[in-house]
Amino acid sequence: MSVTKNNEDNIIFSKIQQIKESAYRFITSIQFTIVLLSLIAVSSIAGTLIKQKAPVEEYLSLYPEGIYRIIQLFGLDDIYHAPWFYALLVLFAINLILCTLRRLSRLIKTKKRIILPEEDDLKNMPVSFTVNGKENQYVVRMLKRRYRATCEETQGAVFEKGRLSQYGSLIIHAGIIITLIGSLTGLLFGYKGFMVLRKGDVKDYLTTGGRHGKIQPLGFSIRCKDFAVTFYPGGEPKDYVTTVEIIENNKRIMEKPIRVNHPLSYRGLRFYQATYGNEANFLFTIGQERVTLREREVYRKGGLSLMVIRFERQIHDFGPGVLVAYLDREEPKTIWFLRDVQRLKEQKVAGIPISFNEVHEDFFTGLEVSRDPGVWIVWTGFASILFGLFANFFIYDRKIYLRNTADGILIAGTCKKNHERFSEEFARIEKEINRDNT
Amino acid sequence: MIIHDKILGIVTLFYLLLFVVHVFYFATRKERVLSFIWAILYITFGLHTVGLLMRWFESYKLNMGHAPLSNFYESLIVYAWSISLIIIVLKKRLLYPVITAGLCLISLGLMAYASLSPSVVHTIQPLIPALQSNWLHIHVITCFLAYAAFAVSFLCGILSLLGWKNFVPPQENLEQINYTSIIIGFPMLSAGILTGAVWAHYAWGSYWSWDPKETWSLITWIIYALILHVRLMKDWQGKRMAFLSIAGFISVIFTYFGVNFILMGLHSYAT
Ligand code: HEM
16 A cells, blocks of 8 residues: 555655656746747836826826726836836846757867878768878968967867867856946945035935935035036037046045946045026125025014015016015015116015115036946956957857878868858858978 | 949949849859959949948048948948848858849848938038947947848748748758858947947946947847857758748848837937
């Protein structure tokens, strides 16, 4: 009885083993690669057709509510960051890693000792010829000029060229894995933020995370020394430059310009010129006090509370004006001040004399800040991909054999691809070796 | 009219001439016509190059100094130029006149669209700060060489489906030419995407941001990667390869035109 039980167990065990094996084979197969790549491509297409990361109202104005629910359910409003999209990428990475490892192990296993084939085998190769009346040494020297000798014995020698191409696809695939590792590193340990600076501002933090901005300390201070925009004669912007100073422990470390395409890099952080804008400062005299206010900045003193809610550069012909809102016994009121009209330049608000003296327009600059410790890994991946593509497609592996026979020196060659080009090269070599033979 | 405009106008006529001579060849089948075609092709390519260089030179005279790679008009012209370059580089393998005829027709279409469409701005425009980078040159050139190579692959796909007996080369040769063009196109596209990513890192602070043009270039890249892997499976060759080559080129067209016109993003030249 126990025997049959054991047998059953064995059958089940081997079934599981079989399923495991075929699952493993599928996961490492190119068929699975094709499925995954197709799915990634289709999802990417969807991401360009469905509006991404828009506010709810926009979806509801574009699609019926039922469809919006589906969009939300599957995260189709942010496909490239949806869990299932990451899952696809992870599966792809696993497929690629296993596939690459398998190929690597096969390359290592099949790396046989290079031996010189027999005379008959050489004669059956796609290209061959026999040299007479030449020194063996001389022929070897000729071949060594173009090829690498990988095996030399008294009978003859083996020469090889373009060995690298065998590793081409391996290097490409490794490059893709490295790139994925690099972007994962950036995802886990990096962040992005934003920083607005006015001329003269000093900041030692930045705001990260878009809508729900978080404060991230920099570990040093950055001071905006200057900001300038230059224009082409036609009026298009030519260059934006923020000149900043890096300050650490109250010491000025360096002064550098930041312009589009030329970020500043310091302590693993990069500062990019992202945007700029215009901002007006309003100079008031309130009572006896000189005050500078920006739009929406609240001034509060004693019972008086006011702010500038609107600025016009030109009100009819009367020059610049500001609309000031204030509280009059808890009741909100507004009043216009005009700089160039005496009667409207100085007015009393809640019994206090206020004078609108001047407007200064200043630029502010918006810097994008990012820390991405994975970026060098990504560059390494990119370089491997390109190098691997070059090795795989533009180099090809070929061997030339030399053997001393009774009829003379037999030379033969083989290659796996680019047969035509190899035949041409082989013909050239034959000609060269025979050149001063006649 | 400025001189580079004139030259490029003449180049357009030369592509028309090339196409007509091809038709003449198909009508007469005189082998001598073929060497005539190649002669015109070299002249056209030379003129085309001169036209682009003149435009480059002119931009320096206008104090804007940049290679003609910066707006839609210039990219159309560069695309047609890249196609001619690919024809010349692959001369030995493209000996079938039906393929060169198809390519000349595509070039003619691009040139004609560039010069005749009222929506395409011809003037040399100043470079906005984001485009002022040395990466611009290598990025644009590699992308358009890839697109040109993929045009060859596309033609092979179409011809292999049409299978007109008297025009179309044998299936085996078509597949060989198709593969050769992908061997050039795929590394070029890879270089284009990767240099674009490096550039984006320096210009915008992130090497990949899933903007529609980036995404579509990735889709194109995936399709050609699929083609290369499908080739490894024997039972997948033939018709399916032809369909995939056509799909790949449709994706190229969408990456190049569709994104500019239908979807908007960082890349649209409009802003
Ligand atoms: C987007 C991702 C990928 C790219 C860009 C890529 C690229 C390439 C390229 C260019 C080749 C050379 C093809 C040729 O010589 O004609 C190749 C070959 C190959 N790839 Fe991939 N590959 C990718 C993903 C994968 C994955 C995930 C697998 C795992 C199953 C895989 C398995 C192979 C195999 C087995 C070869 C043939 C190797 C050889 O004959 O040397 N590839 N790949």
